[in-house]
Amino acid sequence: MATIERTxxxxxxxxxxxxxxxxxxxxxxxxxxxxxxxxxDAAHRLHLLLxxxxxxxxxxxxxxxxxxxxxxxxxxxCLLLEPAVQPxxxxxxxxxxxxQAVRDYLQIRIFDAAARQAVLAIVQQTALVMDNPADLINVxxxxxxxxRFELPAFSALDRLVGHVRTQVNAALFxxxxxxxxxxxxxxxxxxxxxxxxxxxxxxxLIKEPPPSATLTHLKEWQAKLTWLLTLGDVDRLLHGLxxxxxxxxxxxxxxLDAATMNDIEPPKRYTLLLCLIRQARVATRxxxxxxxxxxxxxxxxxxxxxxxxxxxxxxxTTVAVADVLSEILDTLGDTSEDAALGQQVRALVQEHxxxxxxxxxxxxxxxxxxxxHLPLLWRFFxxxxxxxxxxxxxxxxxxxxxxxxxxxxxxxxxxxxxxxSEWLAPDVDLSFASELWQRTILVRRRRKQRVARxxxxxxxxxxxxxxxxxxDISVAGAxxxxxxxxxxxxxxxxxxxxxxxxxxxxxxxxxxxFVAGLKQWLSSTARQVxxxxxxxxxxxxxxxxxxxxxxxxxxxxxxxxxxxxxxxxE
Numbered sequence: 001m002a003t004i005e006r007t008x009x010x011x012x013x014x015x016x017x018x019x020x021x022x023x024x025x026x027x028x029x030x031x032x033x034x035x036x037x038x039x040x041d042a043a044h045r046l047h048l049l050l051x052x053x054x055x056x057x058x059x060x061x062x063x064x065x066x067x068x069x070x071x072x073x074x075x076x077x078c079l080l081l082e083p084a085v086q087p088x089x090x091x092x093x094x095x096x097x098x099x100q101a102v103r104d105y106l107q108i109r110i111f112d113a114a115a116r117q118a119v120l121a122i123v124q125q126t127a128l129v130m131d132n133p134a135d136l137i138n139v140x141x142x143x144x145x146x147x148r149f150e151l152p153a154f155s156a157l158d159r160l161v162g163h164v165r166t167q168v169n170a171a172l173f174x175x176x177x178x179x180x181x182x183x184x185x186x187x188x189x190x191x192x193x194x195x196x197x198x199x200x201x202x203x204x205l206i207k208e209p210p211p212s213a214t215l216t217h218l219k220e221w222q223a224k225l226t227w228l229l230t231l232g233d234v235d236r237l238l239h240g241l242x243x244x245x246x247x248x249x250x251x252x253x254x255x256l257d258a259a260t261m262n263d264i265e266p267p268k269r270y271t272l273l274l275c276l277i278r279q280a281r282v283a284t285r286x287x288x289x290x291x292x293x294x295x296x297x298x299x300x301x302x303x304x305x306x307x308x309x310x311x312x313x314x315x316x317t318t319v320a321v322a323d324v325l326s327e328i329l330d331t332l333g334d335t336s337e338d339a340a341l342g343q344q345v346r347a348l349v350q351e352h353x354x355x356x357x358x359x360x361x362x363x364x365x366x367x368x369x370x371x372x373h374l375p376l377l378w379r380f381f382x383x384x385x386x387x388x389x390x391x392x393x394x395x396x397x398x399x400x401x402x403x404x405x406x407x408x409x410x411x412x413x414x415x416x417x418x419x420x421s422e423w424l425a426p427d428v429d430l431s432f433a434s435e436l437w438q439r440t441i442l443v444r445r446r447r448k449q450r451v452a453r454x455x456x457x458x459x460x461x462x463x464x465x466x467x468x469x470x471x472d473i474s475v476a477g478a479x480x481x482x483x484x485x486x487x488x489x490x491x492x493x494x495x496x497x498x499x500x501x502x503x504x505x506x507x508x509x510x511x512x513x514f515v516a517g518l519k520q521w522l523s524s525t526a527r528q529v530x531x532x533x534x535x536x537x538x539x540x541x542x543x544x545x546x547x548x549x550x551x552x553x554x555x556x557x558x559x560x561x562x563x564x565x566x567x568x569x570e
Contacts, residue, residue, distance in 0.1 A: 002133035060151040115149040127168040131248035173267035213294040250279035296465035396476035423450040
């Protein structure tokens with residue numbers, strides 16, 4: 001059952017504000033005239049206006065005692081009546097006559113068989129795509145208001161909606177059950193086997209919450225997705241069920257244990273299981289991608305930390321190399337003969353460890369003295385390589401833009417995953433990568449340009465994690481990383497609304513006119529912002545040219561709030 005608080009079923013506020021009393025409950029001149037013409041007695045005029053303003057606010061007639069006292073006092077004051085005039089009927093038939101007069105004045109029909117059929121039709125149609133009882137009740141309320149019917153009691157509306165929802169769901173359960181083979185039913189029933197030696201049923205493994213994004217857990221979730229994909233062709237069996245229904249059925253199955261599920265009728269039991277499996281696959285894909293992004297980020301952070309450590313460690317080496325160079329330069333000034341100079345330089349080099357050692361130290365200084373941590377990524381990526389490639393083969397990736405170069409590079413490294421060579425032929429387009437990455441990957445070897453396989457793999461995973469995070473790469477069967485374009489309205493539905501939209505925003509409905517109008521609007525807005533900037537006390541421009549929005553000063557507390565805050569703190 002739905003609680004009334006979760007629906008749009010209208011109710012009185014306990015303490016309406018003075019402004020609300022004025023705007024909502026003040027009778028108009030026409031309403032005052034109608035009350036005067038309908039009833040001669042002052043108390044009856046009060047009753048009529050109480051019913052009228054209550055119905056306008058609620059859409060149904062409440063009990064007289066349920067009308068808030070401030071509303072009664074306000075309407076009585078509008079009628080210029082004495083406080084002694086209190087609401088209350090001596091004869092019940094007068095109450096019914098007054099309520100019918102309000103219906104006639106507002107042209108409202110009582111809730112009858114026609115209203116019931118209208119609610120049944122709209123709820124039955126909506127229940128095919130929605131499942132929350134509160135949402136279905138809201139749809140029923142909206143339809144009754146549109147057709148100008150009086151709202152029934154909330155309990156009656158709740159029973160009616162619940163009955164229709166149960167019928168619609170039962171039909172969906174039978175539809176899914178009809179597509180199941182005997183083998184598929186047996187496989188689903190095995191997930192609820194409580195007599196296994198293991199402490200947890202397979203159902204519990206499906207509902208297992210995600211752990212932290214460690215390498216071990218990454219392997220476990222990869223294995224879980226592989227296992228979930230072996231549980232049958234769930235998408236075929238659930239074909240035709242709306243996503244909202246699948247999510248609701250999966251949420252219902254998630255809170256039930258295996259013993260409770262076994263007590264449910266087979267059509268519903270198998271449907272709930274299939275929906276749970278499907279949502280578990282979706283959630284597992286999302287979790288795998290999230291873990292992949294986090295692991296790539298941690299690899300990059302580890303490489304940057306290692307670069308900082310190496311720069312600190314090789315600081316003394318930099319000084320030592322500079323000292324050797326200083327001594328060589330001093331020797332140049334002391335010796336004029338080239339032969340003697342060469343002998344002295346060679347002696348200095350040998351004195352400081354020899355040519356090979358100095359070359360190695362120079363290479364280290366050159367490598368780690370800059371801000372390039374890319375060559376260091378491989379040593380931290382290496383332990384993740386196998387599981388990351390396994391995830392890459394499991395997920396079905398697609399680009400949400402016209403640029404396909406990254407996905408083509410992914411296919412290139414997948415094709416060369418098992419090669420042990422350090423170098424590959426430059427048969428891959430690296431236009432998606434930065435210039436620094438391209439210099440790191442493309443190396444000349446024996447007068448030919450080669451691709452460093454290890455650096456290429458790291459580069460692709462770094463860019464893949466970034467584009468998954470930004471939505472430029474999507475994952476089929478995921479939710480958080482799905483193709484956002486599938487949630488957009490199709491152009492066939494947008495095209496008929498284009499003209500009205502352009503009229504509302506004030507632009508032309510052709511491409512050229514729309515662009516011209518948009519440019520003019522942006523330019524006008526920019527000029528207004530520029531003209532108002534000198535007087536703007538909240539926005540400043542930093543020395544680097546970045547806009548900085550200052551935090552506004554807090555407003556002083558209302559004197560009426562201070563006692564309340566003190567009481568709450570006490």
